[in-house]
Amino acid sequence: xxxxxxxxxKYTFLELLRKEFGIHIKETEVEKATLAKQCVEIxxxxxxxxxxxxxxxxxxxxSSFQYLEENKICRRIQGKVWYFSRIRWEEGLKKLES
Numbered sequence: 001x002x003x004x005x006x007x008x009x010k011y012t013f014l015e016l017l018r019k020e021f022g023i024h025i026k027e028t029e030v031e032k033a034t035l036a037k038q039c040v041e042i043x044x045x046x047x048x049x050x051x052x053x054x055x056x057x058x059x060x061x062x063s064s065f066q067y068l069e070e071n072k073i074c075r076r077i078q079g080k081v082w083y084f085s086r087i088r089w090e091e092g093l094k095k096l097e098s
Contacts, residue, residue, distance in 0.1 A: 013037070020075040021084045035092040036084075043081040049074060053083065 010033065017023040017036055025032045043049040046065045050056045056063035068074040075082045 016077070017084070020077065020082065021072050023084065023089070031096055032093075035089065035096065038092070039085045039088045041083045041085065043083065046074075046081055049081050049083060 011027065013036075014025050014027065014033060017025060023036060025036060027033075041049075041053075043052065050063070055068075062068075062071075065074065069076070073083065073086070075084075
């Protein structure tokens, strides 16, 4: 099932982005929704997140999982760790606007 084609999935995803990461996208902003989908990575555990992203090595002063949750970088959703790449988001928005 394609998220762009299923209204319930699309609405749920956009609401999750708003609530958990503070990203506001209107239902009509299809390109932004597609971009946001590309900015989300889902990991089984915080350890897997650290291992695959090297976050703790690249950002040692901001590497506690508490910091990541408080700053809406990572969220625990349904037993998984969701990471939203703000760098990828900002770069993608610049491309959409140009």
